[in-house]
Amino acid sequence: MVLKGLLWVWTPHPHQYAYRSMRTTTMQLAHLIHEVEHNRNHYFQVSLPKKSGIGNQLHYRPHRTLLVLVDFSKAFDSIDHRVLSRLLANIPGVNCRGWLRNFLFGRYAMTRVGRRHGDRRPMLRGVPQGSVLGPYLFSLYVHPLLNLLNSFAGVTADMYADDLSIIVKGQSREDAIPTTNMVLEKLHACSQENGLAINPSKCKAAWFTLSTHTESDYDREGKWPLVVAGCQIPVMTMGASRTTKLLGMDLDPRLTLNVAASKQCAATSQRISQPRCIAHKEAGPSPHDLRTFVIGYGASKLRYGSELIWAVATDSAKNEMQKTHATLARIVSGVPSTVDPESALLEANMPRSTSFACARGSQYLRTHAHVRWTGCGDPRLSHHLAPVSASRRYLGTSYMPS
Structure with missing residues (x-):
């Protein structure tokens, strides 16, 4: 109240x-x-000196x-x-x-040691x-x-x-x-x-x-x-x-979040080794319980900041995250490593890793990105690009919420 x-x-x-x-x-x-x-x-x-050493050049x-x-x-x-x-x-x-x-x-506040109490202090x-x-x-x-x-x-x-x-x-x-x-x-x-x-x-x-x-x-x-x-x-x-x-x-200094993606995949791999030890054993958990455990304990590491990583990270970092997410799906479904990631996710009834990023990014755009971002392009360019829509701006590498 x-x-x-x-x-x-x-x-x-x-x-x-x-x-x-x-x-x-x-x-x-x-x-x-x-x-x-x-x-x-x-x-x-x-203004920087030219390579020839004669005069300066504008950069x-x-x-x-x-x-x-x-x-x-x-x-x-x-x-x-x-x-x-x-x-x-x-x-x-x-x-x-x-x-x-x-x-x-x-x-x-006062202190107590055994049955003895100290003086009260404001x-x-x-x-x-x-x-x-x-x-x-x-x-x-x-x-x-x-x-x-x-x-x-x-x-x-x-x-x-x-x-x-x-x-x-x-x-x-x-x-x-x-x-x-x-x-x-x-x-x-x-x-x-x-x-x-x-x-x-x-x-x-x-x-x-x-x-x-x-x-x-x-x-x-x-x-x-x-x-x-x-x-x-x-x-x-x-x-x-x-x-x-x-x-x-x-x-990282370029703010591509590649280092963050790699460390999240490494932390998820450590968690993967734990359910892998008990998966598909006679005394192990049921597939439904294992799926809930893997999504909550393993995939939660990959979901943190995924909307930002998918917006600015390079393709190599995104592929690494997709492979790690597919490994979680293979543990749940029990399919071999030769099965492609899409089939493993389908067998495990798990959504793609990009779906979490799209959902969280669209929620941010609906609630906070009401002001349209207009960047100042390179003045050397003689043409101007048309503004990109909010959804395309998120899905591409130029996602910059206002």
Whole structure:
């Protein structure tokens, strides 16, 4: 009842993807892909010397994107009740404010060892763990922070619960890093005022680009360090041995999600070995129970983010996912490995892997992609392509939700 009253007078920030109906983790990932692809379709001019060494030549380059993942230490336990009380004062409704204040204030904590009890201490920070209101109060607490970060030009900030991601558009590192350092400095100051502590050791960054030979995409001499709370953040770029992970999805520098698809197939293969040991044995489960187990335990790994992988991944990654899904079908149906994947899926009464991606992608388009995306093409092209429909834009590699 209290939560309904709160949501009646207050709406969570549109860039907060957690604790909201019709919002998922993959939607935040889809927004990241949209921002990166939108920046790639926005070109700028650069004058470079000719190969002959005589004069300069005008070139066109797409904008780059810098992603910074910020981690807060014990975010839910660091909420200052005094700051939250000031935010609640701006919410309309006397009864709703009174209910929320009664929920927060007047709480005490004590320790017990055996039959001995410690002194009562008032709880001046944090929200009750496991409560229904706790996540929404945290979303209300960081609402001004998201407003601040999204007010900077060329900067977009998203949150899923307490996981903050900052997207910065730039022509080069020399352009994007100073802007990001300024934003991180404002973030650090605002976090200290509100009692939130940034954990620099868990902060990561990624530099998304398509080129492998552009020297401005690298900082080999360390001229442009990315700093937050006095500590330097490593930036992943082309040739990096490790990838940056956002909401369980591995992000490669080109943002094709090929690495994510390969790792999901590897994780599914580990799960495949478990039901394979008990499949088609005299004392094993019935085919119906085995099918339910395989779909829920094995195929669930492949379904996570499948609509994004099928939108931007290469054909090799998609084929690998299809082969893994067909292996699950062969375990259920008991057909040999020589049977083609379509027949194995038919025998197992399992849908194709693309059907999950199409269903989830069409649901996203119906609920969120109401604004038509219009990209700025390469200025060197003398003709313009006709806009692609929403369904074709999803099924192709140019799926960029608005």
